[in-house]
Amino acid sequence: MTIVSGETGEVLIQTPYDDDIARVAPMSQWYTPIPALEGALECATEGSRVVVGLAPGDILPEAAASIGLAEDESAVAVVDVRKAYLPRAAGAMQFNAGFNLPSVVRAADGTPGVIVPDAAAPSDLVVETLIRGDGPEVTGDVPVRVAYTGVLWDDKTVFDSSWGQAPVSFELGDVVPGFAAGLEGQTVGSQVMIVVPPDQGYGDAGQGSIPGGATLVFVVDILGVDEIS
Known part of the structure; x- marks a missing residue:
C-alpha cells in the first residue's frame, strides 16, 4: 500500500513492493484510522490494484497528523491486493x-x-x-x-x-x-x-x-x- 498527499503528491506511507508475502498484514488494521478503506476494498479480489480517493475527514485526525497530513488535506491510497485469506472457516x-x-x-x-x-x-x-x-x-x-x-x-x-x-x-x-x-x-x-x-x-x-x-x-x-x- 502507498498513501500520498492529495495536495503535493508526497509519499506519506509505503510498504515494501516485492515478492515476499511472509509479512502478511490484515487490512482490518487500517480500517480504524482510515474507515473509508473498508468499503473501498470490500469486493476486491486477489491481484487487484485499488485506488482510493480519501477526502478530508476520511482519515481520523490523529492518524492524519501522524503521517504529516493536515486535517483539511486529501490523500490517495493505492492498495495492491496480493493475497486474500478467509476470516474464518467457511464450508x-x-x-x-x-x-x-x-x-x-x-x-x-x-x-x-x-x-x-x-x-x-x-x-x-x-x-x-x-x-x-x-x-x-x-x-x-x-x-x-x-x-x-x-x-x-x-x-x-x-x-x-x-x-x-x-x-x-x-x-x-x-x-x-x-x-x-x-x-x-x-x-x-x-x-x-x-x-x-x-x-x-x-x-x-x-x-x-x-x-x-x-x-x-x-x-x-x-x-x-x-x-x-
Missing part, C-alpha cells in the same frame, strides 16, 4: 459422533470455544473435521495459514490462541507431529479439531506453559495457503 458442517471428545462452540466472528469433557483423554491422535471447506488441499509443500486455539485437556484452560491476529503461517514440518498430521490432507475453509496425545505433542518435557505429559486440544480454521496466484 459444510460435518456430523461427528465422537463420544467423550471435546465440543466446539463459535462466536459470531468465528472464534471457537472448546468444551473439554470430564473424561480421560484419548491415548491416540484424534482428528475430526468440523467444517469442510472446498479450497486447496494442505499438502505440506507450501506454508499454510490458520487461526487456532489450543486447550490443555487436563485443566481445560487455553494455553494459546491466534484469534484477533493476522493468519499464522507455518510449514507442517515446523509444528509438533500430531498437529501436522491433523492438518495434512485437509482443505482450505475447513475447521479441524485435533486431540494430540503427549507422544505426538511435547512429550514428558512439555514446553513453556504446556506441562509435561499434556494432552492438547487444537481447533484450527484453515484460512489459506501461501501459493502466489
